[in-house]
Amino acid sequence: xxxxxxxxxxxxxxxxxxxxxxxxxxxxxxxxxxxxxxxxxxxxxxxxxxxxxxxxxxxxxxxxxxxxxxxxxxxxxxxxxxxxxxxxxxxxxxxxxxxxxxxxxxxxxxxxxxxxxxxxxxxxxxxxxxxxxxxxxxxxxxxxxxxxxxxxxxxxxxxxxxxxxxxxxxxxxxxxxxxxxxxxxxxxxxxxxxxxxxxxxxxxxxxxxxxxxxxxxxxxxxxxxxxxxxxxxxxxxxxxxxxxxxxxxxxxxxxxxxxxxxxxxxxxxxxxxxxxxxxxxxxxxxxxxxxxxxxxxxxxxxxxxxxxxxxxxxxxxxxxxx
Numbered sequence: 001x002x003x004x005x006x007x008x009x010x011x012x013x014x015x016x017x018x019x020x021x022x023x024x025x026x027x028x029x030x031x032x033x034x035x036x037x038x039x040x041x042x043x044x045x046x047x048x049x050x051x052x053x054x055x056x057x058x059x060x061x062x063x064x065x066x067x068x069x070x071x072x073x074x075x076x077x078x079x080x081x082x083x084x085x086x087x088x089x090x091x092x093x094x095x096x097x098x099x100x101x102x103x104x105x106x107x108x109x110x111x112x113x114x115x116x117x118x119x120x121x122x123x124x125x126x127x128x129x130x131x132x133x134x135x136x137x138x139x140x141x142x143x144x145x146x147x148x149x150x151x152x153x154x155x156x157x158x159x160x161x162x163x164x165x166x167x168x169x170x171x172x173x174x175x176x177x178x179x180x181x182x183x184x185x186x187x188x189x190x191x192x193x194x195x196x197x198x199x200x201x202x203x204x205x206x207x208x209x210x211x212x213x214x215x216x217x218x219x220x221x222x223x224x225x226x227x228x229x230x231x232x233x234x235x236x237x238x239x240x241x242x243x244x245x246x247x248x249x250x251x252x253x254x255x256x257x258x259x260x261x262x263x264x265x266x267x268x269x270x271x272x273x274x275x276x277x278x279x280x281x282x283x284x285x286x287x288x289x290x291x292x293x294x295x296x297x298x299x300x301x302x303x304x305x306x307x308x309x310x311x312x313x314x315x316x317x318x319x320x321x322x
Contacts, residue, residue, distance in 0.1 A: 015043045016276045020069035021051045022197035026220045030292045035283045050134035050195050055079045058268050066277035072135040073264025085266045087308030091285050092263040093299050094214040095235035096143045097225040104209040115226050116155045126210040129196030131179040132251040136196035139234055140212040142258040145175050145246045146232035163189045174245055181251040219297030234261045278311045285317045
């Protein structure tokens with residue numbers, strides 16, 4: 001009888017938690033399938049939020065995660081070092097675009113030369129993610145200020161200063177933007193949501209006309225989009241010095257410098273299932289993971305770039321940057 005009982009025993013399935021940026025939702029779902037195929041008795045639980053909130057769940061709210069995926073790798077050392085992480089890997093890029101549908105007002109007129117004029121029209125409602133929670137949000141603010149410099153027009157004043165509590169001042173050729181906790185958008189003109197991805201359904205439903213998003217989110221959701229100039233879309237390393245003229249201080253007091261978009265991933269020091277977390281990261285950065293990101297309009301960084309105390313089994317995939 002004892003032998004029979006032992007023979008019927010199966011190991012309990014393990015669950016791992018992956019906290020991640022909203023713009024990683026679809027590629028991480030595909031990675032989850034690969035991971036669960038390779039690790040039969042493991043269930044991956046994905047939890048999306050803005051990247052700042054994603055990290056705060058671990059560092060301030062006491063939640064435990066086995067993987068953290070951030071839309072801005074810089075938040076990992078900024079918010080998690082030294083107590084909660086001591087390494088990160090840069091694994092993908094993106095760019096800022098302006099999304100719309102055929103139902104959006106002036107959809108047949110908007111282009112890369114006039115988008116900021118269309119957004120200023122009194123009958124147009126546009127939107128972006130909260131810069132205090134979502135990197136796509138503070139990157140949108142950066143893009144709008146960079147548009148000032150690219151077009152030599154008061155784009156920032158007309159779109160943001162006139163309709164929100166976001167402020168700006170210039171110091172020695174650098175533009176210092178502050179996004180207070182109370183953003184106070186004038187909702188007749190502009191809508192702000194905690195996650196930029198929340199705006200996708202609003203755009204599709206016609207509740208808003210235009211939304212700033214990552215290109216990958218636009219492509220994954222089959223939205224039309226205006227491709228913005230390289231000097232403002234935070235895509236191109238050749239414009240790094242131009243981007244760096246804009247800085248945004250968000251409500252938690254940290255200052256973000258405009259820079260080419262780069263996603264980061266790590267396993268927290270207090271992860272309950274560190275080995276499985278590392279295996280999940282491996283599925284993100286190996287050739288299968290690279291293909292997933294490439295197919296979803298989110299170019300992978302190849303080789304991935306590593307900083308800090310990179311786990312041994314991931315070293316073959318990364319080029320160290322420190």
